[in-house]
Amino acid sequence: MTAQSLFFIAFAGQILLISMVFPQTIVRRMTHVLDNYPPSTHPRLYPRPLEHYEGKRSTYRTLNYVIVAIGIAAFVALTTVDFNRKTFGNTAFWYFLLQIVPMLWIEHTLRAELKLMRELNTRSTRSADLSPRRLFDVMSPALFWSIVVVYLGFWVFVTWFRQFDYPWFGGYQNNLIITAMNVFFASILGWQLYGKKLNPHQTDEDRMRHTRRIAMLLGLVSIAATLYAVMTILLSAAEYREFQPFARSVYFQVIAFMSFQVYRLDDANFDVYREDARAT
Amino acid sequence: MQIVVDIESPTPLFAQLIEQVKRAVQSGAKKPGDPLPSIRQLANDLNLNNKTVAKAYRLLERDSVIQARGYRGTFVHPDAKAASLVDLNELVTAKLTNTIAALKESGATDSEIRIAFAAIMNRRES
Incomplete structure (x- = not known):
């Protein structure tokens, strides 16, 4: 199978999975919440009228439909041109950036809602757990050490690879990028662990569960990104560069699959949003 | 073990914290050597100023209810149970x-x- 055919299969998967399958799951979860925890029984969950949330759900769905249409147009356009590694790879990249816009918008909307929730919270009591939160409370040692091994392995790999003196090889710049990514992820996790509680009604158990999911996501993305960097370098060295657009598209799908796992609601405690709920 | 503060109570917030930490020690919910949350963590969780929690921790340390062990964090003092009886x-x-x-x-x-x-x-x- 040619690199071009593989890319088209992967790109079709990228369009379908990231802009159709995963968003539909999110919309189903939103609908589940609106149907099963309505404002009449869970008023604290809705700082604004119900119509506002139904509108947001509709906008989210429409945004994804538009992005699917753009994806199909890009797909068709690529079938009419000759295979070019850079053009195809860049299309997958820029399209992925477009695909994550609805996710970022949802995240931004969620933050605005939580801010409003905090402003409307009239309870005078606040509670906290009298135990410290530590990294290994939210991340398994196996995952942590896997990240460390992969990261150090990448340093060894780059140091070893430098001896071949490829003109295209960025050398330690690769390490800089991966290190910056890991520092960024560590700061996100630190903020999740020790930062201010954004949802005034969230229980400590729910917060820990959410932080565990974020820690797992960041850890897996760190490993995936490092392995992707290794694979890209190896494909270039082995003169299989034409497979890079395919690898890039698959990589985006893996990242998106992991990211969507964070938005789970099945084990959240919704009783805290009832009118008569105790302070959390 | 949950700690609850009432921001509208006439009792100062740092005093509420002190009282509840002492109560946790007396009830056995917190034993000597148990770790406590950092000042920043507790202040963020309770949405209080860091200085309020720091003041409570300082007074608890003075009363030998808790002890700070540098970068390792803050722990319940070995004599906490007896110390928390004295106000x-x-x-x-x-x-x-x-x-x-x-x-x-x-x-x-x-x-x-x-x-x-x-x-x-x-x-x-x-």
Whole structure:
């Protein structure tokens, strides 16, 4: 199978999975919440009228439909041109950036809602757990050490690879990028662990569960990104560069699959949003 | 073990924290050597100023209820159970009340007592 055919299969998967399958799951979860925890029984969950949330759900769905249409147009356009590694790879990249816009918008909307929730919270009591939160409370040692091994392995790999003196090889710049990514992820996790509680009604158990999911996501993305960097370098060295657009598209799908796992609601405690709920 | 503060209570927030940490120690929910959350974590969780929690921790440390072990964090003091039974604030208030009553009986006025008290405290601090 040619690199071009593989890319088209992967790109079709990228369009379908990231802009159709995963968003539909999110919309189903939103609908589940609106149907099963309505404002009449869970008023604290809705700082604004119900119509506002139904509108947001509709906008989210429409945004994804538009992005699917753009994806199909890009797909068709690529079938009419000759295979070019850079053009195809860049299309997958820029399209992925477009695909994550609805996710970022949802995240931004969620933050605005939580801010409003905090402003409307009239309870005078606040509670906290009298135990410290530590990294290994939210991340398994196996995952942590896997990240460390992969990261150090990448340093060894780059140091070893430098001896071949490829003109295209960025050398330690690769390490800089991966290190910056890991520092960024560590700061996100630190903020999740020790930062201010954004949802005034969230229980400590729910917060820990959410932080565990974020820690797992960041850890897996760190490993995936490092392995992707290794694979890209190896494909270039082995003169299989034409497979890079395919690898890039698959990589985006893996990242998106992991990211969507964070938005789970099945084990959240919704009783805290009832009118008569105790302070959390 | 949950800690609850009421921001509308007339009791100062740092005093509520102190009381609840002591109660946790007395009830056995927190045992000697148990770790406690960092000042920043507790302040963020309770949406309080860091200084409020720091003040509570400082007073708890003075009372030997907790002990800070540098970068390792803050832990329940080995003598916490006995220490949390003694309320130093109550002791100070009781002693001062008696002293002020005795001074007034001797004919000292409120302002004389205040000036003398401030002078002694200032001399000690300098």
